[in-house]
Amino acid sequence: MQDHYHAAPTGRNKPRSLHDLLYSKAIRTTFYQVLMAVAICALGLFLYNNVVDNLTRQNIATGFSFLGQVSNFEIGEKLIPYTPRSTYLNALMVGLVNTLVVSAAGIIIATVVGFMVGIARVSGNWMLERLALTYVEIVRNVPVILQAIFWIVVLRNLPPPKNAFVLGEFGFLTNRGLYFAAPASTPVHFWMWLALAFGIVACIIGTVAARRYREVTGRYVDMLLPGLALILGLPFLVWLVAGAPTEISYPVPKGFNYVGGVSISPEFTALLIGISMYASGFIAEIVRSGIQATPKGQVEAARAIALKPRFIMRYVILPQAMRVIVPPLTSQYVSLIKNSSIAVVVGYPDLVNIGNTMMNQTGQAVEAIAVMMIVYLGISLTASLVMNLFNRFVAIKER
């Protein structure tokens, strides 16, 4: 091919003598970084040995073997199998899953509410703008822990199950929890979720591939419909193949409670509303400033071709605002995940809540805290990584 002319020289200009090595910029930079890493590791090791020495002198056990011991406590809300006869590690996993669930739900709600309120802030409608501003100022400026407590108090003051708030046959609101009708549980659902996950991954890969293909060949492949077909079609197909189960399970009063349908605990709900509303206030401001960062000329050009305001928002402003929105949005997501650790004030068994119990029972505070810190670090870094990938996706092509 003709690319020979433009090919960059393959080897870097390698230093030849010892003198060159000593003054090579690349080698110096690496050297200082290695030195730094070694120093940090040494310090860490020193501190660790120190703590272990002190603890052994006071006859306190060290190490992580306690994770295999039987926990001996019950957990109110669990999504994976667990009994008081399970291990501490098991208990931690229950807490981790609970943290992940409340964080994921919180991120979704905070994003939807945040975008709606943020757009309302610049809607041009005086009433709507004032309302949105008021909402933002309240949810941003009340400490998140107070908000969670506020919601748990509200939910605990709902009527008891025997005279619940009734939403037709579809739901009951009580101080024991919120009960809703839902498709009756079948093993098919598991496969449908799996199909959904598979479809989303396939859609992302397909979109990236289509973009590459266009960049290489100049041919445009619209991935909107195939993508939707993958995401929604696959679970639907699984449902059809499984014989299309349509049974609905309704919550029915039984004893002091309800059976059937799905139930959401007051603790989960309070924590969820608390952390997601708090984050939605910040997200709304991020969205507002992203929208306002879009040059005026863009809106004028869109008006000049007679686009309706909602199309201007959808197709011209938001895609450009996303560039500005995504990086700070990432840090809101990360702080929402960390905020979920206030679960203990409402009694939701998240990772910290369970870790705390474990710490009190075993007395191995250093290890328990280390485990929790590492887990949070892992979750937060994963969230950042995903958002960074997304950011690359919304970035605008320049030369």
Added chain:
Amino acid sequence: MLDTHDTNDAVIKISSLCKWFGQFKVLTDVDLEVRKGERVVICGPSGSGKSTLIRCINRLEEHQSGHIWVNGLEMTDNIKNIEAIRRNIGMVFQSFNLFPHLTVLENLTLGPTLVRQMKKKDADALAMQFLEKVCIPEQAHKYPLQLSGGQQQRVAIARSLCMEPEIMLFDEPTSALDPEMIKEVLDTMIELADSGMTMIVVTHEMGFARTVANNVVLMADGQIVETGPPESFFGNPQHERTRTFLDQILKH
């Protein structure tokens, strides 16, 4: 029924138009008529209200008194009127204002698909047709920021043309361009003029005004000072203000 108005054969009729920005009066009693197929060039010193005037025509700015009719339809606060008039008027800006997150082709098809509700396939075909007209069909799948200024402005012209408007407004379309790119954009505009498009062009390109315009308008301090066909406007200007302006601009 939309209120219509007999404007004789003028496609655009502006009468005693006034506009204020706060306390500051930008336009004072502007009267202007543009007939079908006519090319009007507006010139005048910086800050004289040229941009404001043409931006009032498609309501990127609101006027406070006076009237604007486009094809007999008055530009008022009525959303239906605004939309109907905007569909019929294309506008090209000094700074191109292409949508940077969309490819050239997507820039061109956005209006046709969302406003004119064309099928994507038809919109693509239409867009390619206009890209060929402005001589850059090979750039269809690039992003605007990957093009030169002159190419971007030609894309912007094609984007307006894709709405198949009857009238085109140009606000200093060549002022942000390097000299060697000005010509390619002016050539595109001349071709458009030859095809019979009604055009209002704010520009300092006096050569373009001489060859293309039916009427040249001089604005100063928010008022129209002089209007006339290029021969008399350049050859025998009636007003002192016009003479000093032409002296200044033709000296360069």
